[in-house]
Structure formats: structure tokens, C-alpha cells
Amino acid sequence: MVPYILCMILFLIGVYGIIAKKNLIKIVIGMVIIEYAVNLILILVGYRSGGAAPIITSIEGASREASTFVDPLPQALIVTSIVIGLSVTVLAIVLCLRLYEKYGTLDILHIRRLRG
Amino acid sequence: MILLYGLLIFMIIGAVIAIETKDLLSSVISVGAMGLALSIVFLLLSAPDLAIVQVVVEVLALIMMLRLVVTREDVTVAHRYRYGEVFATTIGLIFFGVFIVFASIVFKEMPEFGNPLLRVSRQYITEGFDISHAANIVTAILLEFRAYDTLGEATVIFAAIVGALVILRGKGRNI
Structure with a gap:
């Protein structure tokens, strides 16, 4: 249970970065940290102690090998999730660039003022 | 397993540095160090595909964030503490403590670390x-x-x- 708790602490650090920081770059970094924590906890749940990577090395011993594999389903879904996380991060960074061009600052308190 | 715990604690320290440091360049580089540690953790947890994908994605995200940080002048926001912010931070930390307590109750119900369900x-x-x-x-x-x-x-x-x-x-x- 200790790895789960450490992972939850990582998640909470990301949440703190999102809700408490005034700089848009820090908010993006908080999003990245949350993404890491969520990916990591799903892989931790699927881990078998002393387990092997889910790759079949010999056809004859396939069934014997299969009893030592870690859970491959979270791995397959997290591969998708990592790439989607990259695209979300890049979209957030592009939004930050655009906001900097328009307002000249990344402080969310100054960006908040409206221009008609 | 001691290596896994060490890497997780390294990631937590990196996250704290990335959130709290004033220099944005060191903050971005801390995120890069966290990503590489995460890929080593994936290797330890017998997920080599994830480790490869994580390294590639980390390098790309790091380049994008460096482009946001380096080419801009004066993106560092001046830091100032006010009474309300200290109060809000304190309330936030208390909430995080309560959250960890309830999360540990949930984690007791989850499958034990090292024994996956493997139902699907x-x-x-x-x-x-x-x-x-x-x-x-x-x-x-x-x-x-x-x-x-x-x-x-x-x-x-x-x-x-x-x-x-x-x-x-x-x-x-x-x-």
C-alpha cells in the first residue's frame, strides 16, 4: 500500500500546483504531474510481484510463461493515455504562448482583465 | 522494491521543486527529471513499452516547455504573500491531509500491491x-x-x- 500512498502524494502536489500558483507555466506543470501520477497508479495496480514483462519468448512454454506475466491491459491503455497526455500538454502550452502574445504576461491575475 | 520507493520519493521531491522554485527553467528541467524517473519506474514494473513511450513523450514535452520558457523575456511572476493566500494554502494543506486519510481507506479495499486481479x-x-x-x-x-x-x-x-x-x-x- 505504500506505493499507492506515495503516488497519491504526487497527485496532490500536482493539484496544489494547479489551484495555488499564479503562473500559467506552473499550472501546466501541475497538469503534467497529475498525468504522471494517474498513469503510475494504474500501472502499480496491475503489477505482480516478481512478474515478467508480457512478452512471449518461446511458443512451447507459452502457457507456463503466461502465469508469470504482469497485467497487460493497464499497460495497453496507459500507452494510449501517455500520448493523449502529450497532446493535451502541447495544446495547453500553445494556449499559453497565445495568451502571452496578447497580454504580455503569464500572471493569471493580469490576464483576467477583459478587453472588448 | 527499495529502488522503486527511492524513485517514487525522487519524483515527489522533483515535483515539489518544479512547483515551488522561482526559476522557471529549473522548474521545467525538474519536470524532465521526473519523467525520466517515471520511465525507469515503468521498467522496474515490467512495462518496457511504456518506458520507451514515456522517454519519447518526455523529450517532446520538454522541448515544447523550453520553447515556452526560454524565448520569452520576464515570464517570472513576482511573488507576493498576502494574508488571504496564506489562509488558503493552510486550508488546502488540511484538505490534502483529509484526502490522504480517506484515500488510504480506499487503498485498503483495492487489490494488494503485487497481486493484480487479472479478471479481464x-x-x-x-x-x-x-x-x-x-x-x-x-x-x-x-x-x-x-x-x-x-x-x-x-x-x-x-x-x-x-x-x-x-x-x-x-x-x-x-x-
């Missing part, structure tokens, strides 16, 4: 090679059993690229 993936492990003829079970799941998820991933990436292009396009048409 037992079929994938035992029959995956006969059905898909792929030696890597993760590849078999990605491209055979859950191929629609991969198609959805491609759709999301396409949408993100279109969004980034539209935002970065400069001046739009006269609207």
Missing part, C-alpha cells in the same frame, strides 16, 4: 498469442482486442493538432 486480461494472456499471433501481449491488446481505443487515440491527437494549428495561426480572417 486472463483471456488476453492465455489466448492472445493464438488469436493475434503477436508475441508482445501489449501489442496484441492495442491492435487486436482494443483496436477501437487506438483509433480513438488517433482521433484525439488529430483534434489536438488541429486545435494547436488554429490557435497558433496568427491573425485570422476578418471576422
Whole structure:
């Protein structure tokens, strides 16, 4: 249970970065940290102690090998999730660039003022 | 296992530095160190595909964040503490403590670390090679059993690229 708790602490650090920081770059970094924590906890749940990577090395011993594999389903879904996380991060960074061009600052308190 | 705990604590320290330091360049580089530690953690947890993908994605994200940080002058926000912010931070920390307590109750109900459920993936492990003829079970799941998820991933990436292009396009048409 200790790895789960450490992972939850990582998640909470990301949440703190999102809700408490005034700089848009820090908010993006908080999003990245949350993404890491969520990916990591799903892989931790699927881990078998002393387990092997889910790759079949010999056809004859396939069934014997299969009893030592870690859970491959979270791995397959997290591969998708990592790439989607990259695209979300890049979209957030592009939004930050655009906001900097328009307002000249990344402080969310100054960006908040409206221009008609 | 001691290596796993060490890497997790390293990631937590890196996250704290990335959130709290004033220099944005060191903050971005801390995120890069965290990502590389995460890929080593994936290797320790017997997920080599994830480790490779994580390294590639980390390098790309790091380049994008460096482009945001380095080419801009004076993006550091001046830091100032006010009474309300200290109060809000204190309340936030108390909330985080309560959250960890309830999360530990939930974690007791979850499968123990090291004993996965394997309810869905037992079929994938035992029959995956006969059905898909792929030696890597993760590849078999990605491209055979859950191929629609991969198609959805491609759709999301396409949408993100279109969004980034539209935002970065400069001046739009006269609207």
C-alpha cells in the first residue's frame, strides 16, 4: 500500500500546483504531474510481484510463461493515455504562448482583465 | 522494491521543486527529471513499452516547455504573500491531509500491491498469442482486442493538432 500512498502524494502536489500558483507555466506543470501520477497508479495496480514483462519468448512454454506475466491491459491503455497526455500538454502550452502574445504576461491575475 | 520507493520519493521531491522554485527553467528541467524517473519506474514494473513511450513523450514535452520558457523575456511572476493566500494554502494543506486519510481507506479495499486481479486480461494472456499471433501481449491488446481505443487515440491527437494549428495561426480572417 505504500506505493499507492506515495503516488497519491504526487497527485496532490500536482493539484496544489494547479489551484495555488499564479503562473500559467506552473499550472501546466501541475497538469503534467497529475498525468504522471494517474498513469503510475494504474500501472502499480496491475503489477505482480516478481512478474515478467508480457512478452512471449518461446511458443512451447507459452502457457507456463503466461502465469508469470504482469497485467497487460493497464499497460495497453496507459500507452494510449501517455500520448493523449502529450497532446493535451502541447495544446495547453500553445494556449499559453497565445495568451502571452496578447497580454504580455503569464500572471493569471493580469490576464483576467477583459478587453472588448 | 527499495529502488522503486527511492524513485517514487525522487519524483515527489522533483515535483515539489518544479512547483515551488522561482526559476522557471529549473522548474521545467525538474519536470524532465521526473519523467525520466517515471520511465525507469515503468521498467522496474515490467512495462518496457511504456518506458520507451514515456522517454519519447518526455523529450517532446520538454522541448515544447523550453520553447515556452526560454524565448520569452520576464515570464517570472513576482511573488507576493498576502494574508488571504496564506489562509488558503493552510486550508488546502488540511484538505490534502483529509484526502490522504480517506484515500488510504480506499487503498485498503483495492487489490494488494503485487497481486493484480487479472479478471479481464486472463483471456488476453492465455489466448492472445493464438488469436493475434503477436508475441508482445501489449501489442496484441492495442491492435487486436482494443483496436477501437487506438483509433480513438488517433482521433484525439488529430483534434489536438488541429486545435494547436488554429490557435497558433496568427491573425485570422476578418471576422
